[in-house]
Structure formats: structure tokens, C-alpha cells
Amino acid sequence: MLNLLQRFSDAFLKDINLGVLLIDMDYRLADISDRACQMLAMEKEHIRNKSLDEIFATVPSQHQLVQRTILNGAIVRNHAVSWTNNQERFDLLLDSNVLKDSQGNIVGAYIIFKDVTNMRSLEQMVQRSDRLAMIGQIAAGTAHEIRNPLTSIKGFLQMLRRTFGDRGMDKEQNFTDVMLGEIDRINALVNEFLMLSKPKHVAYERIGVTEVLRGIVPVIQNEAILYNVQLHYEASTHLPEVTADIELLKQVFLNVCKNGIEAMPDGGILTISERVDTTERNVCVDIHDTGTGIPMFVVDKIFDPFFTTKDTGTGLGLSVCQRIIHDMGGTIRVASKGFGTTFTITIPYM
Structure with missing residues (x-):
């Protein structure tokens, strides 16, 4: 016995x-x-x-x-x-x-x-999804009402700017440059709002994650140089293909990488690595920065709409990224222990 x-x-x-x-x-x-x-x-x-x-x-x-x-x-x-x-x-x-x-x-x-990570993540994702859907519906209904007057204002400002330039009124021309820049910022914000609703014209197809990342590495590299950040890309061989929209997947990778680079204002290392989780049948992309990390009381909020720690951020970037990956059947998870942060993007493969 x-x-x-x-x-x-x-x-x-x-x-x-x-x-x-x-x-x-x-x-x-x-x-x-x-x-x-x-x-x-x-x-x-x-x-x-x-x-x-x-x-x-x-x-x-x-x-x-x-x-x-x-x-x-x-x-x-x-x-x-x-x-x-x-x-x-x-x-x-x-x-x-x-x-x-x-x-x-x-x-x-x-x-x-x-x-219970998956259970809690699913619960939070459902709550966020409901909020994002509501915000997206409001945005879709008001976007044209905002954009139409903005287009008129922008057109007249461009005419004024040209007139000021012709007359050598440099000070006034600089004022119009500031206003045009702010109008572009409003337009960008409206675009982010629209992304909160389910993206239209989504084209799902079988793609290789490695090919997607290799296509945007030069863009990430240029951004990294501006912040004195070194980029390490660790590609994996023979990754299974996933079903995803290639342009939306690029948007997610670029957004997360940009956040990682901006988290290292004094320089550091951004590492992008690929791997396969054969147990859960997922292709995983880990994006790790060597910044100061994310405080524990902030980690649970970073995917919430409008939550941001940046002075000029809208707080919508990661919300949109989570929505995109969720629609592909995947997840975004974050781990931070005070000496860097790792975002793990997982997408299922067949």
C-alpha cells in the first residue's frame, strides 16, 4: 500500500x-x-x-x-x-x-x-473588446462629420500658407505650419478610432511570419538608429505558415517594436526572436527591450483604450494591436521584471 x-x-x-x-x-x-x-x-x-x-x-x-x-x-x-x-x-x-x-x-x-492567465486574459479581452466595439461604432458614425470640415480647413490653410510664402511673411507661414501639423494629428487620431471597429477589407491568407518580419526589419532598424538602439533579429528556420492579414500583422509588429525602442531613450538592445510552440500549436514572436521595464500596477492597464504613459500618445496603439491579433485567433502577452520588457505575440498555425 x-x-x-x-x-x-x-x-x-x-x-x-x-x-x-x-x-x-x-x-x-x-x-x-x-x-x-x-x-x-x-x-x-x-x-x-x-x-x-x-x-x-x-x-x-x-x-x-x-x-x-x-x-x-x-x-x-x-x-x-x-x-x-x-x-x-x-x-x-x-x-x-x-x-x-x-x-x-x-x-x-x-x-x-x-x-489562470488565459482565463483572466480572455475575461479582460472580452471587456476590452466590448469597449472597443462601442468606441469604434461611435468613431465610424462621426468620422466623416469630423473629416469633412477638417478637409476644408486644411485646404484654406494651405492656400494661406502659399500666400504668406509669396509675400515673405515667414512668421505667419510658420503659424500655418503648426496648424496644418495639428490637423494631421487629428486625422491620425480619427484613423486610429476607425481601426477600433473591425477592420474592413481584411484579406486573410496563409503567410510566413519570417517573411513579414524580414520585410519590415529595415524600417525598424531606421527607427532604432534614431534612439541609439541596437536591433537583434533572431529568425527561426522552417516556421509553419499562419493565417493572417499581412498588412495588419506588419502594423502590429511595427507598433510593438516602436514602443520598445521608445522605452530606451538612452539606447539599448531590441531583440526580435521567433519560435514555435508545438504544444499549443502557435507561432510566437518575442520582442524584448532592455529599458527600465513596466511597473506591475501599469502592466494590467497597457491594453486598455486611452491608457498611455507617453506625453503625446493616444493610448490606442496597443488596444488596436490586441484587437487585430485577437481577430486572428492569437494573443499578445507582456512580461516585465524591472529590467526590460518582453511582448509575446502568438498566432495559431494549422
Whole structure:
């Protein structure tokens, strides 16, 4: 019977799709499930039988998954926490309790956590999608009413500018340049509003992500030079084809790369890498910058419409990107630990 229970325990820790930590009375890690190792980005052989203080030494105490109070009998149920390893960010639901012997003495503790990132992302995506659809409907209905007077104003301003130039009125000509620039900015904002509604004339076809990225690398390189940023592009061989709109996919990659470059005003490295997730059958593109990172309280808001940390931003760029990728059946996820940010764009392949 004991041998059977031991086999079950070993199989449970190996096969269960949950993070499981077993802790002894010395606050050491007695065992850990394979899924927990994946989420924590740690190797079982390197951490088993080590003190949890040592394992999580680089993590601030308030963000650690485990507290010493667990051995005093502290029970946790459905506690929501966020965890970011060097590659991904996870939303977790955590349970913990103590283990007792037949006399009722505490002999250790366990922690079980489940990855609910996709569930939470889906919930947030539905909420954002509803808001974007409403904004898009309003925008589609008012765009022409805004653009028509703007076109008239722009035309007369261009005539005034030409007249001022002919008469040598440089100061007045500069004023018209400023006004024309602001009109162009309003037009650009209207275009972004229109993108919030489902894009018209979408042409889905089977394409190679590598070919799309290679086509826009020169554009990204030129932008990077302006900010003293080095661009590293790590292409993958034999990526499966995905079904997507090539122009919209270019827009997403350019937008995310531009954000990454602008996050490094003092220079840095922007790395674009490709990979295949054969388990989930996704083509993944990781875009990593070496900037200061995104604060945890901001990460959950960056895809919200109109949320921006830029002085001149509209807060619509990432919202539009998420909408585009979502319509292709994919996802955009972000991970940031204070020393850089990684955006992961995943698109399913057949």
C-alpha cells in the first residue's frame, strides 16, 4: 500500500497540470511538481532540498509565493497572485495548508497553484473588446462629420500658407505650419478610432511570419538608429505558415517594436526572436527591450483604450494591436521584471 501511494505521489507531481510545492519543517523545499518548475523557470535538481529563503532570495518578500507563516498553520484559499519569470508572466490562484501526522503535529506544508492567465486574459479581452466595439461604432458614425470640415480647413490653410510664402511673411507661414501639423494629428487620431471597429477589407491568407518580419526589419532598424538602439533579429528556420492579414500583422509588429525602442531613450538592445510552440500549436514572436521595464500596477492597464504613459500618445496603439491579433485567433502577452520588457505575440498555425 505504501509503495502504491509513493508511486501515486511521484506520478502526481510529474503529470499534474498544477504547481505543487512540498515544504518541510526546516522551511526547505522537499519536492516540486514539473509544472511548478516550468512556471517558476527553475530546475528541480537545483532547488530541491534548498531553503525557500535561498530559492526566492532575489524576489522581494511581498511578492514571494511562500511565507514562513505557512508552517504556523496559515491557510490560504484562492489567493490571486502574479508571478513573472524571465520569459512569461502568470496569473495564479494559490491554495496552501499544513500537513499533519497521526497525532495532529504539523510536519510540513504544501502549496498548490493553478495558472489562470488565459482565463483572466480572455475575461479582460472580452471587456476590452466590448469597449472597443462601442468606441469604434461611435468613431465610424462621426468620422466623416469630423473629416469633412477638417478637409476644408486644411485646404484654406494651405492656400494661406502659399500666400504668406509669396509675400515673405515667414512668421505667419510658420503659424500655418503648426496648424496644418495639428490637423494631421487629428486625422491620425480619427484613423486610429476607425481601426477600433473591425477592420474592413481584411484579406486573410496563409503567410510566413519570417517573411513579414524580414520585410519590415529595415524600417525598424531606421527607427532604432534614431534612439541609439541596437536591433537583434533572431529568425527561426522552417516556421509553419499562419493565417493572417499581412498588412495588419506588419502594423502590429511595427507598433510593438516602436514602443520598445521608445522605452530606451538612452539606447539599448531590441531583440526580435521567433519560435514555435508545438504544444499549443502557435507561432510566437518575442520582442524584448532592455529599458527600465513596466511597473506591475501599469502592466494590467497597457491594453486598455486611452491608457498611455507617453506625453503625446493616444493610448490606442496597443488596444488596436490586441484587437487585430485577437481577430486572428492569437494573443499578445507582456512580461516585465524591472529590467526590460518582453511582448509575446502568438498566432495559431494549422
